[in-house]
Amino acid sequence: MSSTLESPSPRTTEPAGGQAEQAVRPLVVALAGNPNAGKTSLFNALTGLRQKVANYPGVTVERKEGVWALAPDLRPARLLDLPGLYSLDATSIDEQIAHDVLTGRMADTPAPDVIVAVVDATNLERNLYLVTQLLETNRPVVVALTMFDLAERAKLEIDVKRLGESLGVRVVAVTARQRRGLDELAHAVLSAVGVETPGVCWRLSPRAEEEVLLLAGDGAAGREAALRDIYSDELPPDAARREAVEQARQRLARLNPQWWQEPLTARYRWIERVAEGSVRGTQTERPSTTERIDRVVTHRLFGPVVLLLVMGVVFQAIFSWATLPMDLIDRGFGALAELTRAHMPPGLLTDLLADGVIAGVGGVLVFLPQILLLFFFIALLEDSGYMSRAAFLMDRLMRGVGLHGKAFMPLLSSFACAIPGIMATRTIENPKDRLATIMIAPFMSCSARLPVYTLMIAAFFSEKKLFGFVSVGALLILSMYLLGITVAIVVAWILKHTILKAPPPPLVLELPPYRVPNLVNVAQAMRTRAWLFVKRAGTVILTISILLWALMTFPRASHNPAPGAQVVAAAQTASQTGIGPTGETSQGAGQAQGGAGEASEQLQQSFAGRLGHVIEPVIAPLGFDWKMGIGLIASFAARETIVSTLSIIYNVGKDADASSPSLIEAVRNAKRPDGSPAWTPLVAVSMMVFFVLALQCMSTVAVVRRETNSWRWPLFMVAYMLVIAYAASFVTYQGGRLLGLG
Amino acid sequence: MSIAYAALNPTANILDRAETFETATVSLDRLRVGAHARVLAVKGEGAVARRLMEMGVVPGAPVRVVKCAPLGDPLEVRVRNYHLALRRSEAQTISVVLES
Incomplete structure (x- = not known):
């Protein structure tokens, strides 16, 4: 109080x-x-x-x-x-x-x-x-x-x-x-400026005023100090006065257990008087436009349908409309990297610029279309008044997990990308509820996981049908989405009962009247979000990009002066075939096959390659070999990077994407040292499970760091998600082998 | 400054009225949709009760239940010319007097 x-x-x-x-x-x-x-x-x-x-x-x-x-x-x-x-x-x-x-x-x-x-x-x-x-x-x-x-x-x-x-x-x-x-x-x-304001202008019940007077002595300032001391949380530092205040509170509490409510009620009494004196015209009980709209929008049956439609549009926008500008940014930075390579002498500096810096900047900016689009819709929905209705409709469901109705929107957007989703949790007031929402957002299967799912399914499940008509691939993707949601619900429940323990968040939510959204506000909100992301998360993403580049570039393969560890860049330039440099002979798209061999050798020599060997004993129980280990390390930057990394390792050239036949062939034919196939359908499923649950996204880490203002939470997030992913993959692979599926 | 001082002890006022019209005292969550009532007391403690009162749910304030959400919870009420959503568990702490 x-x-x-x-x-x-x-x-x-x-x-x-x-x-x-x-x-x-x-x-x-x-x-x-x-x-x-x-x-x-x-x-x-x-x-x-x-x-x-x-x-x-x-x-x-x-x-x-x-x-x-x-x-x-x-x-x-x-x-x-x-x-x-x-x-x-x-x-x-x-x-x-x-x-x-x-x-x-x-x-x-x-x-x-x-x-x-x-x-x-x-x-x-x-x-x-x-x-x-x-x-x-x-x-x-x-x-x-x-x-x-x-x-x-x-x-x-x-x-x-x-x-x-x-x-x-x-x-x-x-x-x-x-x-x-x-x-x-x-x-x-x-x-x-400098003009005195009236101060406290309401009065309490006679009994309470007596107590105030007793404590105050004379003068208006004394009365305000007495009111403050009796009705605020803190007690005055002075011992004698503290004693007097405590006694006054006890006397008041004996008379009325709700004694602390008096100032609140008194303020409203006073307000009613003020309003009575200056407002003419009745506040009619005739249903307002808002109430008529709400007859449909929060209706028992139509309400959820409208919510589904609205969310469908938002989801569609960030999931598919954003891909065109994202591809453009992707290609633009890929072309810029190629251009840099073409016009600078081959060497470390060129590689750093092309594969570290330019790829890193591109890796930051590529998220902007999704962020801008999501915040366009969020601002529109907030400004129009719909957002509170969505929370109103979803509250009962979300509360089952211990979350606030407002957590619904951020979590849904996380299916497209966790980054704007996590940024959208700002609407949740209670820090613990907000943290719980942030912590589970990356379990929603985002669009960056799709290339991984696509590759695995194309290589091992493409033709398979269940009962003759159900595509096993589609079923697997659906299972991956459901796996993410299930784990998120369990983790949310656990978090809300342990480290983020708090009573279920109260819902006292204004449902404001519907209003035409103010487009200036919407534009301003988009601009602010985009800028905050670029400025704060961008620097972290760029740093990690350069770090990863170094991991894959050093130490240099001995007989090759400048092969360029094109791993990070490969993700950016995955669809770059044809946009090659013109004059240079040592680099370029024209010698993809030969270059790929060198790149593969360089990668295996690098710290990242050696790390792949180091972690092999750890990931072997999941069914992964050291080459997949390199892919996993690279995919920490961004999940989809594993596709281009595997392309380099398997010598099919960095230009391969998740559905290119050469990569699919290479994955099917990859062998372990003993001659057995490296990949089996079971390994593929184990890999997919790992990708659903592990936090392999430096941009998410950077955004969580920004939103929680500490490194503690993002590091905890990486760690616990890694443990869950490892355990789930372990159970999948070993369980599958026990059942004879290996 | 000519500031009108607040009316004193509104609770007593409502109690009188409740007796006069022989109306029932119930908690807000028990009201049927569309019912008009007047707040008698906010019985909760702590931040939620305080927030409810700050939002205008103080003794004497007229309230009307507008609807409940598709899954039966939360409730939407109209108070002080605006709409407020609150859970049944919160509504339970608000006792009201039915108005005819």
């Missing part, structure tokens, strides 16, 4: 020297408001593109700051967009951050000179709850009344002037889309 009656600064804030102060430092203004109150639209309208996004130090809460040109002849203000919040009493990390910023306790963020409280005019009472708390911070407050046009359309007449008088602060009606009221808001903010 914390409360926000804090007044670190005296009742009169800084002297009203707004103009003089501006010469020294820019004015700092903070935007605070409920989720869905139109805060983001207002922030975008006030700052345009002049904004930057980062994280608050040590946490993953986004810190959005922009530049607000208040008036042409004045220095622009710094505008802070706080996370959306219902209350200043911190129950989530977002609220804690907002509270710290507003009370000036956040490192690197100056206390705001003015707080702009964003209030949704169509939902006045609940929005005013936060305003009462903002008034209690004793900082200058201006209320921006958004959705004013919608309120008018709903026949709600709000007397803005009366409302301002009742609240004791300026109220400005704004419409961000039409940019109405923005100048007036700027003016109100400027004149609010």
